[in-house]
Each structure stands twice: as C-alpha cells, then as structure tokens.
Amino acid sequence: MKIIFFGSGRFSLPIVKKLHTCFSLLSIVVTKPKPRGRGLHSSWPEIGQWAEDQGIDVLAPEDPNERSFIDELSKLKPSLFVLSSYGHILGRDLLDVPSMGSLNIHPSLLPKYRGAAPIQRSIMAGEEQTGITIFFMDEKIDHGEMILQQILDIEPAENYGSLRDRLSELGADLIVKTIESIRSGAYETVPQNDREISYAPKIKKKEMTINWHGSTKGIVNLIRALSPKPGAETTFRERKVKIIGAVPGKQVFEPGKVHVDKKNLFIGTGDGSIILEQVKPQDRRVISGVDFKNGFRVKEGEVFG
Numbered sequence: 001m002k003i004i005f006f007g008s009g010r011f012s013l014p015i016v017k018k019l020h021t022c023f024s025l026l027s028i029v030v031t032k033p034k035p036r037g038r039g040l041h042s043s044w045p046e047i048g049q050w051a052e053d054q055g056i057d058v059l060a061p062e063d064p065n066e067r068s069f070i071d072e073l074s075k076l077k078p079s080l081f082v083l084s085s086y087g088h089i090l091g092r093d094l095l096d097v098p099s100m101g102s103l104n105i106h107p108s109l110l111p112k113y114r115g116a117a118p119i120q121r122s123i124m125a126g127e128e129q130t131g132i133t134i135f136f137m138d139e140k141i142d143h144g145e146m147i148l149q150q151i152l153d154i155e156p157a158e159n160y161g162s163l164r165d166r167l168s169e170l171g172a173d174l175i176v177k178t179i180e181s182i183r184s185g186a187y188e189t190v191p192q193n194d195r196e197i198s199y200a201p202k203i204k205k206k207e208m209t210i211n212w213h214g215s216t217k218g219i220v221n222l223i224r225a226l227s228p229k230p231g232a233e234t235t236f237r238e239r240k241v242k243i244i245g246a247v248p249g250k251q252v253f254e255p256g257k258v259h260v261d262k263k264n265l266f267i268g269t270g271d272g273s274i275i276l277e278q279v280k281p282q283d284r285r286v287i288s289g290v291d292f293k294n295g296f297r298v299k300e301g302e303v304f305g
Contacts, residue, residue, distance in 0.1 A: 001023050001024065001079050001080065001179060001183055002024055002026065002037055002076070002077065002078050002079045002080075003019060003025055003026065003078065003079065003080050003081075003082055003099040003179075004021050004025070004026050004027050004028075004029065004073060004076065004078045004080075004081050004082075004098070005019060005025060005027075005028045005029065005082050005083075005084075006029045006064070006081060006082070006083040006084070006086040006088075006090070007028070007029075007030070007047060007083065007084040007085050007086050008031045008045045008047060008048075008085060008086060008087055008235070009045075009047075009084075009085035009087075010024070010046065010085075010164070010168075011084060011085040011107065011167070011168045011171075012047050012085045012086075012168075012290075013046060013047050013050065013168070014165075014168045014169055014171075014172050015082075015084050015105060015171050015172045016050075016051070016084075017026060017049060017050070017091070017172070017174060018172035018173070018175070018176060019082065019172075019175065019176070019179075020054060020056070021177075022176050023179060025056055025244060026057070026076050026078055027056060027057040027059055027076070028047065028048065028051040028056055028057070028058050028059070028151060029056065029058075029059045029060070029061070029064060029086070030044065030045055030047060030048045030058060030059070030060050031060065031086065031088065032046070032060045032061065032062055033045065033048075033060065035108050035207030036248070039220045040211045044058065044060075047054060048060070048206050049080030049252075053273070059072075059258045061192075063088070064088050064090060064094060065090065065091040065093070065094055065216075066108060067093075067187045069094075070093055070094050070097060072253060073094070074125055075099050077099070078097065078098045078099070078181070079098055079099055079100045080100050080101060080102070080179065081095070081097070081098045081101075081102035081103065081137075082102075082103045082105070082175060082179075083102065083103065083105070084104070084105040084171065088299065089139075089141060090137060090225055091103065091139060092138075092139050093294070095137055095138070095139070096154065099235055100182055101136050101137075101182075102136065102137040103134055103136060103137070103147070103175065103178065103179075104133070104134070104135055104136075104137045104142070104144070105132060105133075105166070105174070105175055106118065106133045106134075106135065106142055107119050107130065107131075107132060107133055107168075107171065107202065107210050108131065108133065109129070109130060109133060109149060109151065109169040110135065110142055110146060110149070110192055111133040111142070111143075111192040111193060111194065111196050111197040111198070112196060112197070112198045113198055113199070113200040114131075114141060114142035114143075114197065114198070114273055115141065115142065115199050115200035115201050115202070115205050116199060116201060116202040116283075117199065117200045117201065117202050118153075118168065118200040119160055119163055119205075119225075120160055120162050120200070120203055120225040120226065121200035121201075121225070122154065122200070122302075123154065123158070123159070123160060123163065123225035124221050124222055124225040125208065125221070125222050126217060126218075126221050127154055128153065128154055128183075129151050129152065129153055129154060130151075130154055130163070130167065131148065131149060131150050131151040131152045131153055132148075132150055132152070132167060132170050132171045132174050133146055133148075133149045133169075134146070134147050134148045134149070134171075134174055134175060134178045135147060135189075135192075136189065137143040138184050140181060143190070143192065144192075145189035145190060146189060146191075146192060147178050147182075147187055147190075148174050148177065148178050148180070148181075148186075148213050150170060150174060152166065152170055156249065157224070158224065158227055159223075159224045159225070159227035159228065159245070160224065160226065160228075161227060161229075162230045166167075171227045187246050202223075207234050208226060208231070208232060209232075209233045209234065210222065210223075210232050210233065210234045210243065210304075212255040212256035212267065212268065212269060212270070212304060212305075213255045213256075213269075213270040214268055214269065214270050215271050216248045216249075216269045216270075216271055216272040216273065216274060219232075219246070219247070219269055220246055220247065220248055220274060221275060222297045223243050223244070223246050223274075226276055227233065227244045227278075228244055228286075229243060230242075231243065231280055232244075234304045234305045235264060235304065236296075236302070236304050236305065237296075238282070239282045240282040241279060241280070241281055241282065242279065242280040243276065243278070243279050243280075243305070244278035244279060244280055244286055245276075245277035245278035245279075245289075246267075246274040246275060246276055246277055246278075246289075247274065247275050247276055248273075248274060249264075249266045249272060249273035249277070250270050250272075250273075250274065250304065251266060251272070251273050252268070252271070252272045253266060253267070253269075253272075254268045255268050255269055255270055256268060256303045256304045257301060257303055257304075257305070258298055258300065258301060258303065259273070259300060260298055260301045263290070264276070264289065264290070264293075265289045265290070265292065265293040267300060267304050275289065276289030276292065276293075277289050279292045283298070
C-alpha cells in the first residue's frame with residue numbers, strides 16, 4: 001500500500017505520524033511555504049520539517065493540479081492519496097492518479113460543517129458533538145461517499161486547540177482502520193444526505209471581534225472557538241486585547257462594562273456577564289484575568305470596546 005499524503009496544518013501532524021508507522025509513505029505534499037519574518041525567509045510547515053527529518057520526500061507545488069505535478073505523482077504509482085487540512089481543492093485528473101482512490105479526513109460529522117473551519121464553527125454554534133468523517137474525494141468540496149464516521153463529544157469548556165488535538169488523534173486511528181479495510185476489500189461506502197448539509201466557511205476578520213451586546217453563551221463560544229489562536233478581539237483603553245479564556249458569570253452588568261471584585265474581573269454582556277480567565281494585551285504575552293486586573297489596575301465601570 002503506497003500512500004501520498006496531502007496536508008499542512010497542525011491537525012495533520014499526528015495523522016501523518018501514525019500513517020508513517022503503519023504504512024509506506026511515498027511523499028508528503030504541503031502548501032508552498034510563504035516568506036515570513038523580517039528577512040522574508042521561507043520555511044516548511046511543522047509537518048514538512050518532520051517529514052524531512054524522517055527522510056520522507058516533501059513536495060510543495062504552487063498548484064497541485066498543474067499537469068507537470070500530476071505527471072510527477074503518476075510516475076510514483078501510488079495506491080492511495082490521503083488528505084487532511086491541505087488548503088487546495090484537488091481536481092479530477094489529480095484524484096484519478098492513485099489506483100485505489102483518494103481519501104479525506106474531515107473533522108465534522110458530514111455533511112454538516114463542510115468547508116475550511118468545521119472545528120471553530122461547531123464550537124461557535126454551541127454544538128455538543130462533532131466527529132471525524134473519512135470519505136472518498138470527488139471534485140466537490142467535502143462531498144464524496146463516506147467510508148467511516150465516528151462521533152466525539154465536545155466538552156463544555158473545551159476550546160479550539162484542545163478539540164483540534166483530540167479530533168486529530170481520532171482521525172489518525174480511523175484512517176488506519178479505513179486503509180486496512182480498503183486493502184482487504186471489506187468496506188462499504190454511504191452517500192452523504194444532502195438534506196443535512198451545513199457549511200463552515202473560513203473565519204473572517206470581522207467575526208473575531210466581540211459584540212458585548214450579544215448573549216453570554218455566544219460570547220463564550222466565540223472565545224472558545226478562537227482560542228488559543230487567533231483569539232477573540234476587543235479593545236480596552238483604546239488598545240487591542242485578545243480574550244483567550246472566559247466562563248459565564250452569574251451576575252448581570254451593562255454590556256462591555258467592568259465589575260471588579262477581589263477574585264475576578266467581570267465584563268457585562270447582553271444578558272449577563274463573563275469572568276475573564278485569560279487575556280493577551282496588545283504586544284504582550286497571555287496572562288490570567290487576575291493578573292490583567294491587577295497589572296492594569298482595572299477600575300470599576302471601565303469599558304471594553
């Protein structure tokens with residue numbers, strides 16, 4: 001079973017490590033590195049650096065659907081493509097290269113939350129469950145027939161980072177089972193139910209800003225969905241602040257207004273309040289809500305943007 005893996009995000013790393021342990025990886029395809037930093041140096045994503053350390057060939061095409069790249073992969077005669085958090089849509093000519101098909105590991109219960117941000121969107125929506133779906137890819141986004149699906153409960157206070165890591169570990173286990181079933185021929189596929197479709201588009205910049213007139217639940221879910229990065233944004237004393245952790249408060253205060261007590265810093269919402277647990281002031285590291293309260297000498301009645 002000769003496999004080519006497509007993936008770049010942190011979600012992909014535990015998956016590709018498991019695949020490398022269990023099967024033969026011909027190569028790993030990552031998105032082309034973008035110049036970063038003052039010197040505009042390009043560097044591999046974490047998964048690319050890991051692959052090089054393991055002696056696995058790393059490919060980074062500008063466009064994976066270019067004819068020259070398709071021909072390059074065809075010469076390797078792969079059995080399967082496996083894709084997870086890659087960032088490009090694979091066209092029909094590329095999907096036809098592997099002899100046994102192309103698999104996608106998607107962190108939602110398809111056809112719900114098709115798209116680029118299923119983990120964040122499920123938390124933002126207050127879902128109590130999500131999961132992993134493994135399916136054969138076609139030209140449409142997250143559309144192909146499903147092979148395996150498993151539910152995962154979302155913990156009440158869980159954030160994007162912790163849920164992503166748990167889903168990644170589940171995805172690693174399920175893709176191994178899926179590939180083994182394909183190798184033995186003991187698998188079935190199920191079409192997705194088009195009546196249950198929902199979408200998870202990429203998070204836009206304006207969505208990251210907290211509206212303090214919103215509900216407590218909605219604000220807390222937004223903070224969870226954007227934690228630890230990029231962080232839900234607000235302002236305090238005309239400077240940007242990112243709120244990384246918060247829980248609902250029992251008291252009701254005016255939206256955006258601060259209430260200070262000995263132990264906590266409360267911020268009013270449209271129907272109650274939140275308790276600030278972790279915050280990242282502009283150009284500073286993440287600190288606790290208590291340290292923010294004390295370090296900035298936050299006063300009763302001050303306002304968050």
